Amino acid sequence: MKVNMIENRSIEVDLGDRSYEIVIAERSRDDFGAFARRSLERSWGGRGCKRCLIVTDRNVSQLAGPFEDSLLRVGVEANRIELNPGESTKSLAAVSEVLDRLVELKADRHFAIVALGGGVIGDLAGFAAAIYARGVPLIMIPTSLLAQVDSSVGGKTGVNHPQVKNIIGAFHQPAGVWIDVETLTKLPDRELAAGAAEVVKYGLIRDLNLFEFMEFNASRLYRRDRSVLERIVYQSCSIKAEVVAGDEREQGGAREILNFGHTIGHAIEAVAGYDGRVLHGEAVSLGMIAETRLAESLGWINSQIGDRLERLLDNLGLPTAIKDLEFERIIEAMRRDKKNRDGRIRFILPRSIGEVEGIDLDEIGLIRVAVERLQGSI
Ligand SMILES: NC(=O)c1ccc[n+]([C@@H]2O[C@H](COP(=O)([O-])OP(=O)(O)OC[C@H]3O[C@@H](n4cnc5c(N)ncnc54)[C@H](O)[C@@H]3O)[C@@H](O)[C@H]2O)c1
Ligand SMILES: [Zn+2]
Structure with a gap:
């Protein structure tokens, strides 16, 4: 079967005033900043956003540099928190770490969270974005195939209780989802x-x-x-x-x-x-x-x-x-x-x-x- 390069790289998720765009990125990560700015400007919280926290894990954090540079070019200063990889990180304790960092950074309601990682990071960072200051803007950069095809779309965020998976959570739609399949190069088979x-x-x-x-x-x-x-x-x-x-x-x-x-x-x-x-x-x-x-x-x-x-x-x-x-x-x-x-x-x-x-x-x-x-x- 022949594979054609897809022409359409953008999907609009139609949710009224919470609508957002999913972009399948072309090679250059430089465009990410422009996409983030455009996505953030669609909501009250994202308007005029000047700072963000990139939440990532240690397996993925080496991908963060170009995204940070790209954000800086559109006037968004990026801070970074690196968590341990794995399902056990999807906990209230890790959310607490993220919240501590947001408080330390004196983050206000125009401060964005950028989730760079697989579904664990997306769910956890998304939940922190849902509850900090009753909701701050969230940009997703899913880096596992599962996160790119599933968890980054749909607005479900949350963490596990030690006894029950995914029982603590909130709906929080992202401002935008940026998917670069190049990130899958080092994802284990x-x-x-x-x-x-x-x-x-x-x-x-x-x-x-x-x-x-x-x-x-x-x-x-x-x-x-x-x-x-x-x-x-x-x-x-x-x-x-x-x-x-x-x-x-x-x-x-x-x-x-x-x-x-x-x-x-x-x-x-x-x-x-x-x-x-x-x-x-x-x-x-x-x-x-x-x-x-x-x-x-x-x-x-x-x-x-x-x-x-x-x-x-x-x-x-x-x-x-x-x-x-x-x-x-x-x-x-x-x-x-x-x-x-x-x-x-x-x-x-x-x-x-x-x-x-x-x-x-x-x-x-x-x-x-x-x-x-x-x-x-x-
Ligand atoms: N919110 C939703 O709608 C939804 C839907 C489906 C699944 N989920 C949740 O998603 C989680 C599973 O997601 P997952 O499979 O992405 O798990 P994960 O986030 O743990 O990632 C899997 C592993 O791959 C590593 N990794 C991720 N990207 C990488 C990359 N580009 N290069 C190298 N290593 C990389 C991670 O560090 C981790 O070790 C579960 O907690 C599940 O409950 C949520
Ligand atoms: Zn599933």
């Missing part, structure tokens, strides 16, 4: 694959072309082929932006299609324990397979779709099977899902590649078979 799982998800829920594109371009993706990366980031962000614009605060139900693969995926992740043994995207890979098999057992689709999905995920280096599956604990975790209704478990299941539908299920037997099949090929 395993993290790249985890992000690719979400791209496959977008294909399956909304876009057969994107799904096919992933089927044809797995190896080019791993070579960090710029046009392939730009295309999948653009398509993914377009889909997520369209979905979240229709359901900004996750109250209307439109966002729920993004949960395909996540009912079982989240449960697997919870049972595995968030210690890096199973990454979120890897759990989603397993969840998508099991949920597709579940749709198959309900008679919604034929087995070819599941086979094709497994082949694609396997090709992308994602897990398609898991050892030592503790089914009872997985079911227990699924039952705790806040999206359930009347004791039944809520699923988003495929009707075809590109179309999904929600269903509440209490057929534990069917769910068990679909989940236990994940052990099958080991």
Whole structure:
């Protein structure tokens, strides 16, 4: 399949007076300053912004220099805080560190926060931006594929409670999102694959072309082929932006299609324990397979779709099977899902590649078979 350089590099997320722009950057980082200025000027808080705090982690901080220079050229002085990498940083303690720094810098409501990093940094810095002075402007520069295609879009920010993931949070829309796929050069392959799982998800829920594109371009993706990366980031962000614009605060139900693969995926992740043994995207890979098999057992689709999905995920280096599956604990975790209704478990299941539908299920037997099949090929 031929890959054309995308012409359109900008996506407007339409949220009335909280609308913002996602830009897929061309090579030069010099334009970042101009983009940041333009984005900030759209909101009261960002107007006249002269200072910002770049929140980043130690794996990513070497990317910060050119962004800082670029900001300086548009009259924004950048300070920097470097946190430890990893999920354990997504804590109130780390938010507290960021807030301490903002107070020390005497930040006011026109002071911006720039999140430079993966989803952990984006969620945490976004939450600090949501609560400091009841909300300061936020610019996102996502640097992992997962953050570029998923977490930087949608306005969900937050941190983990020691016992419950993502339970502390707020909606806070960014002023702008700047995506430069060049930043993925040093992202470990395993993290790249985890992000690719979400791209496959977008294909399956909304876009057969994107799904096919992933089927044809797995190896080019791993070579960090710029046009392939730009295309999948653009398509993914377009889909997520369209979905979240229709359901900004996750109250209307439109966002729920993004949960395909996540009912079982989240449960697997919870049972595995968030210690890096199973990454979120890897759990989603397993969840998508099991949920597709579940749709198959309900008679919604034929087995070819599941086979094709497994082949694609396997090709992308994602897990398609898991050892030592503790089914009872997985079911227990699924039952705790806040999206359930009347004791039944809520699923988003495929009707075809590109179309999904929600269903509440209490057929534990069917769910068990679909989940236990994940052990099958080991
Ligand atoms: N807000 C949302 O809507 C949303 C959606 C999905 C996921 N999330 C959250 O996102 C988090 C996961 O995000 P993630 O997968 O990006 O994790 P992450 O931020 O921990 O990044 C993964 C690893 O890659 C490193 N890294 C990031 N960019 C790099 C680069 N360019 N070069 C080298 N190393 C780099 C990080 O330091 C880290 O070690 C989870 O906490 C999840 O809950 C949020
Ligand atoms: Zn996800």
